[in-house]
Amino acid sequence: MENLIVSLLNGVIYGLLLFMVSAGLTLIFGMMGVLNFAHASFYMLGAYFAYALQGSLGFWGALLASPILVGLVGVVVEKYFLRRVHHHGHAHELLLTFGLSFIIAELIKLFFGNFPVDYRIPASMDFALFRLGDANYPAYRILMGSVAVVMFILVYLLLTRTRVGIVVRSAIYKPRMAEALGHNVPLVFMGVFGVGAALAGLAGAVAGAFYTTNPNMALELGVMVFVVVVVGGLGSMGGAMLASLLIGVITSLSVGVDYSLADILAWFGARAWAEQVGGLLTLKLSSISATIPFALMLLILMVRPSGLMGEKS
Amino acid sequence: MQPILALSGVRKSFGDAEIIRGVELELRAGERHAVIGPNGAGKSTVFHLISGHYAPTGGRIHFDGHDIQGASPQHINRLGLARSFQITNLFPKLSVYENLRIAVMRRHGVQHTLWRFIGGYAKVREETEQLMELVRLAGRRDASAGELSYSEQRSMEIGMALASDPKVILLDEPMAGMSHEETDYAVELIKTVTRGRSLLIVEHDMDVVFSLCDRISVLVYGQVIATGTPEEIRNNQKVKEAYLGEEAAA
Amino acid sequence: MQSKLWIPLAVGVALLVALPALLSQSLVNAAIQMLIAALFACAFNLVCGQAGMLSFGHAAYFGVGTFATVHAMNAFNGAGLLPTPLMPLAGAVVGLLTGIAAGWFATQRTGTYFAMITLALAELMHALAPHLKGVFGGEAGISAMRMPAWGLGFGSSTEVYYLVLAWVLLSLALLYLFTLTPVGRLTLGLRENSQRLRFLGYDVHRLNVTVFAISAMFAGIAGGLQALNTESANYVLLESHVSAAVVLNSYIGGVTVFLGPALGAALMTFFGYAVSDLTRSWLLYQGVLFVLVMMFMPTGLAGFIRWVGTARRAHGTVALLPMLCAGLLAGLLLTAGTVFTVELLQRFFSQDYRAMAALNAGAGWAPIALFGRDWLPTAVATWAVPLGLWAVGAALVRATARLWHALQERAEPAETPTAQQGSAL
Numbered sequence: 004m005e006n007l008i009v010s011l012l013n014g015v016i017y018g019l020l021l022f023m024v025s026a027g028l029t030l031i032f033g034m035m036g037v038l039n040f041a042h043a044s045f046y047m048l049g050a051y052f053a054y055a056l057q058g059s060l061g062f063w064g065a066l067l068a069s070p071i072l073v074g075l076v077g078v079v080v081e082k083y084f085l086r087r088v089h090h091h092g093h094a095h096e097l098l099l100t101f102g103l104s105f106i107i108a109e110l111i112k113l114f115f116g117n118f119p120v121d122y123r124i125p126a127s128m129d130f131a132l133f134r135l136g137d138a139n140y141p142a143y144r145i146l147m148g149s150v151a152v153v154m155f156i157l158v159y160l161l162l163t164r165t166r167v168g169i170v171v172r173s174a175i176y177k178p179r180m181a182e183a184l185g186h187n188v189p190l191v192f193m194g195v196f197g198v199g200a201a202l203a204g205l206a207g208a209v210a211g212a213f214y215t216t217n218p219n220m221a222l223e224l225g226v227m228v229f230v231v232v233v234v235g236g237l238g239s240m241g242g243a244m245l246a247s248l249l250i251g252v253i254t255s256l257s258v259g260v261d262y263s264l265a266d267i268l269a270w271f272g273a274r275a276w277a278e279q280v281g282g283l284l285t286l287k288l289s290s291i292s293a294t295i296p297f298a299l300m301l302l303i304l305m306v307r308p309s310g311l312m313g314e315k316s
Numbered sequence: 317m318q319p320i321l322a323l324s325g326v327r328k329s330f331g332d333a334e335i336i337r338g339v340e341l342e343l344r345a346g347e348r349h350a351v352i353g354p355n356g357a358g359k360s361t362v363f364h365l366i367s368g369h370y371a372p373t374g375g376r377i378h379f380d381g382h383d384i385q386g387a388s389p390q391h392i393n394r395l396g397l398a399r400s401f402q403i404t405n406l407f408p409k410l411s412v413y414e415n416l417r418i419a420v421m422r423r424h425g426v427q428h429t430l431w432r433f434i435g436g437y438a439k440v441r442e443e444t445e446q447l448m449e450l451v452r453l454a455g456r457r458d459a460s461a462g463e464l465s466y467s468e469q470r471s472m473e474i475g476m477a478l479a480s481d482p483k484v485i486l487l488d489e490p491m492a493g494m495s496h497e498e499t500d501y502a503v504e505l506i507k508t509v510t511r512g513r514s515l516l517i518v519e520h521d522m523d524v525v526f527s528l529c530d531r532i533s534v535l536v537y538g539q540v541i542a543t544g545t546p547e548e549i550r551n552n553q554k555v556k557e558a559y560l561g562e563e564a565a566a
Numbered sequence: 567m568q569s570k571l572w573i574p575l576a577v578g579v580a581l582l583v584a585l586p587a588l589l590s591q592s593l594v595n596a597a598i599q600m601l602i603a604a605l606f607a608c609a610f611n612l613v614c615g616q617a618g619m620l621s622f623g624h625a626a627y628f629g630v631g632t633f634a635t636v637h638a639m640n641a642f643n644g645a646g647l648l649p650t651p652l653m654p655l656a657g658a659v660v661g662l663l664t665g666i667a668a669g670w671f672a673t674q675r676t677g678t679y680f681a682m683i684t685l686a687l688a689e690l691m692h693a694l695a696p697h698l699k700g701v702f703g704g705e706a707g708i709s710a711m712r713m714p715a716w717g718l719g720f721g722s723s724t725e726v727y728y729l730v731l732a733w734v735l736l737s738l739a740l741l742y743l744f745t746l747t748p749v750g751r752l753t754l755g756l757r758e759n760s761q762r763l764r765f766l767g768y769d770v771h772r773l774n775v776t777v778f779a780i781s782a783m784f785a786g787i788a789g790g791l792q793a794l795n796t797e798s799a800n801y802v803l804l805e806s807h808v809s810a811a812v813v814l815n816s817y818i819g820g821v822t823v824f825l826g827p828a829l830g831a832a833l834m835t836f837f838g839y840a841v842s843d844l845t846r847s848w849l850l851y852q853g854v855l856f857v858l859v860m861m862f863m864p865t866g867l868a869g870f871i872r873w874v875g876t877a878r879r880a881h882g883t884v885a886l887l888p889m890l891c892a893g894l895l896a897g898l899l900l901t902a903g904t905v906f907t908v909e910l911l912q913r914f915f916s917q918d919y920r921a922m923a924a925l926n927a928g929a930g931w932a933p934i935a936l937f938g939r940d941w942l943p944t945a946v947a948t949w950a951v952p953l954g955l956w957a958v959g960a961a962l963v964r965a966t967a968r969l970w971h972a973l974q975e976r977a978e979p980a981e982t983p984t985a986q987q988g989s990a991l
Contacts, residue, residue, distance in 0.1 A: 304683065409754075410758055418751065
């Protein structure tokens with residue numbers, strides 16, 4: 004039972020992490036209509052900046068400084084790259100961000116090497132917060148989840164309760180009207196892009212210490228984030244949250260499931276045959292837990308193509 | 317006689333806003349029927365509902381013995397209903413010839429053909445050439461559709477709608493941006509090609525409407541407030557109020 | 567096809583046929599890689615440049631083609647139903663079937679969604695592969711051997727080259743002929759306005775799947791040729807960088823011209839082969855080139871060549887020459903400055919250098935050997951080189967722009983590459 008709760012908790016926290024990154028992506032897509040392929044690269048940059056800075060600023064200082072740096076990178080990307088190709092259309096912007104994500108990954112390999120770096124959680128945080136049965140639950144995981152929740156609340160309040168938030172939402176919904184009313188819409192775009200990037204960077208700085216920090220992490224997470232937005236419905240924050248949690252929980256729970264299709268077929272007396280056939284039938288769910296989100300995505304595409312909470316196009 | 321196209325109680329909401337609020341419209345076979353009304357009345361939306369671009373949130377649309385509300389655009393087109401668009405909706409980087417040929421091709425059933433060259437289909441070529449002549453774009457044969465002038469593009473729109481040899485044609489402001497001469501030609505063209513077909517046309521130019529159409533429906537705020545011959549509509553009190561305001565009509 | 571293209575095309579094919587007699591063995595091997603990459607890129611372009619669907623996971627169809635062919639090679643041993651020269655058919659069939667299945671899902675959505683789905687499908691396959699050892703062979707992959715057939719041994723590179731060349735030429739010809747069929751013309755319609763196609767009565771989803779499947783089939787043939795060439799298949803072929811490479815290659819070459827992607831793929835493969843010993847940062851250069859192309863020359867190399875042709879007709883070769891020379895020189899200088907910086911940084915941040923610096927902690931930064939000279943990382947002179955190259959390069963860029971404006975003012979305005987309309991093929 005405790006194992007189940009631990010798995011559930013792990014899944015929720017991983018889901019919250021996914022949401023931290025996909026929220027920024029959803030916001031940027033809703034605003035500019037372009038999918039920022041480099042968004043997961045901002046996540047990776049957050050981890051690497053934090054790693055590079057922790058020597059001089061300490062773990063917590065680096066944790067604060069890194070998202071700000073990533074935000075600046077985001078602003079530069081929007082102002083000097085995306086804006087230039089805006090008139091060519093969305094596909095063009097997507098390709099450009101694709102190229103930028105490629106360059107960022109190669110630059111990281113250039114400066115930090117093509118292998119994982121030793122970015123670890125500090126000794127001060129390396130303890131168990133509580134016990135669940137015979138399992139110690141690491142405090143750092145709770146920290147990750149808390150950061151995600153706090154961030155979500157802050158962003159929600161910012162968007163719905165402050166003047167800045169109202170301007171941003173109007174610029175997202177009707178940019179020309181907002182501009183006609185005197186708001187500096189290009190500045191808003193730049194700001195939202197930067198904040199979205201900073202959020203992804205924060206997620207990276209926090210998570211990179213717990214999971215590995217390597218040049219491949221952008222791709223690994225990036226694909227998951229894309230699955231989240233397809234499942235949840237691009238442009239829907241609620242959908243992103245729902246899909247993130249769903250994927251996080253399912254992935255986490257399936258890691259503990261050592262059953263395969265052969266076990267199910269055993270109920271029908273076909274175990275021997277299944278084991279002889281091998282291949283997909285004897286594959287344990289726990290081995291392929293990472294591929295379940297893809298299966299979920301394909302299912303959604305068959306049953307509800309616009310996503311769980313997306314609008315029908 | 318059963319109308320070839322009939323809308324009964326058709327409604328369409330976008331979120332909380334109900335744009336089409338119960339439309340009753342009948343198109344008789346062989347007739348030319350105009351839909352007029354003030355801006356924002358929902359005329360293009362009605363076309364979108366008929367042609368399958370939107371599914372109505374209520375009511376029925378009956379076409380030639382089939383219920384087509386909520387059907388897909390390709391299904392409706394194959395049943396024999398074609399439309400033009402108010403906002404030009406062509407294949408911009410393809411030539412005039414290519415644009416029309418794509419429209420013509422489907423009726424010849426070659427859309428799945430991989431083993432013959434398109435150039436080998438003489439019938440397709442002839443029909444495309446004829447269509448180009450008809451809409452007077454033969455001289456612009458190789459120009460990209462995106463480079464055409466606005467009125468040339470409107471002619472293309474008419475051509476694309478005609479290409480599938482439909483039973484019912486929907487034309488959405490086909491003559492916007494045309495000069496007098498071009499408009500006159502287009503009116504004659506429409507008269508010629510709609511012989512034996514039924515036409516539903518959205519137009520603002522009243523001269524065109526009165527010279528071209530057998531009957532008119534007036535759409536105001538998502539409802540048809542009057543249907544009748546041009547004379548009847550001209551004298552209809554409700555129509556006058558809608559266009560001119562209550563005091564002026566009185 | 568325009569008649570004036572027949573001659574350069576015939577010359578090109580003749581050169582390709584004569585290649586093994588003109589070049590060394592290792593260059594012939596490189597040429598084989600270039601041909602395979604070129605076919606893969608043209609297959610990709612069917613979906614991307616012609617149908618307007620951005621596929622970020624095309625490696626999947628290349629990879630399944632490779633695996634299918636390797637399995638076929640092992641099963642048939644070069645004789646019987648499928649002699650060695652016909653092996654790529656296995657790749658074609660499996661590529662086609664995979665393309666139908668994947669395409670059916672992916673084309674349920676359009677645009678950005680479609681791109682994401684194709685990426686995820688490829689990643690799914692890549693994640694499953696290590697677990698399906700029977701099919702994908704695990705870490706070591708699966709190997710096979712080219713068996714003799716039709717009186718040829720297929721042991722030498724030259725024979726493999728001609729086999730690959732024959733398949734690539736045949737496939738490119740078929741791909742081109744496809745553009746002349748009704749489905750091929752409709753493919754362009756998909757790109758230009760798939761919504762209008764619906765209103766014209768076409769089943770757009772079915773069309774999308776058809777085009778996707780045909781593209782996957784030819785990608786599978788390319789994969790099959792890869793299997794024949796390397797006599798092996800490994801699931802690293804399903805990795806994202808293979809999908810990324812074909813996207814980069816195609817756009818660098820130019821997606822609006824039929825042979826553009828082939829050109830881009832051939833060039834990039836060649837450069838990758840030529841410089842892979844000299845630098846570890848080749849992928850970075852490729853990415854930078856791609857971003858530069860997307861920002862300043864969206865029609866790619868082939869589009870640029872076409873633009874030069876148009877400009878030549880408008881202004882005359884003599885008038886154009888100074889501008890082109892200035893532009894070329896500017897490009898070379900900027901490239902040199904960038905390469906210098908990147909190579910310097912790469913060595914500075916490399917593990918070896920850091921280890922050495924840690925050992926000689928007190929001695930300061932050691933000089934870095936580059937291009938036959940030693941450069942001190944802390945010396946101003948070291949950084950003056952790239953800065954100088956960039957400065958002169960930037961000045962030349964401005965001079966080129968001014969020359970171009972002057973030309974335009976003197977004559978009728980010709981189209982610029984960014985404004986030029988794409989090919990209707």
